[in-house]
Amino acid sequence: MLDAVVIHSHHVAPSHPVVWISLINLQACGIGLAFGGSVVLALGLLSGVRSYALRMTRSRNSNLWQNVQAAENRADAQTGVLALVIGFGIQAITTVWTVSHAAPAPVNGWSWLVTAGWVFFPAAMVLLIDHEIQWFWVRHYLVRLARYDNSGMKNSRPNAIELEGYGRVIGEGREKHTDESDTDYLKRVWNLRHKHARLRD
Secondary structure, X not given: OOOOOOOOOOOOOOOOOOOOOOHHHHXXXXXXXXXXXXXXXXXXXXXXXXXXXXXXHHOOOOOHHHHHHHHHHHHHHHHHHHHHHHHHHHHHHHHHHHHHHOOOOOOOHHHHXXXXXXXXXXXXXXXXXXXXXXXXXXXXXXXHHOOXXXXXXXXXXXXXXXXXXXXXXXXXXXXXXXXXXXXXXXXXXXXXXXXXXXXXX
């Protein structure tokens, strides 16, 4: 007589590999870029009272601080708008593709973590890039602005005295040192040669 042998089957959960690049992750990347761009656009509006007060003091009762603020806001806007356009563009493309092809959602914890990384990493990169290139755009804007005199006439060369005032308002090493010549200051901060600026009106 044969004994019945009972075989217990164990349920083995299927393993799902972590997907590093997918439509969902690209859509998350678009969200991150848009989020970072919106934060960059609002940076100028988040300046504290102390920052304004300090800049007004440094401007010595002139409108230099307003010109500096305008230059910084424009620099942030250039980075922010670009990030928003790219971010919303990626979201639009991936949304249409997802709807038409039914892209799968993340299936495990690691996949969700990767998707979250696709949101926060682009946002952080937008903020970092804005921080690194802001001075380039601010300098370019203020040098162009310093070419206009009080009557609104545009000169071929920027006013070095006005640039020195902008540097004083900005601070952070942009101000002119007491023992620094005009030539050295223009080259160090504003990337201008002596002959490319007007030292006196």
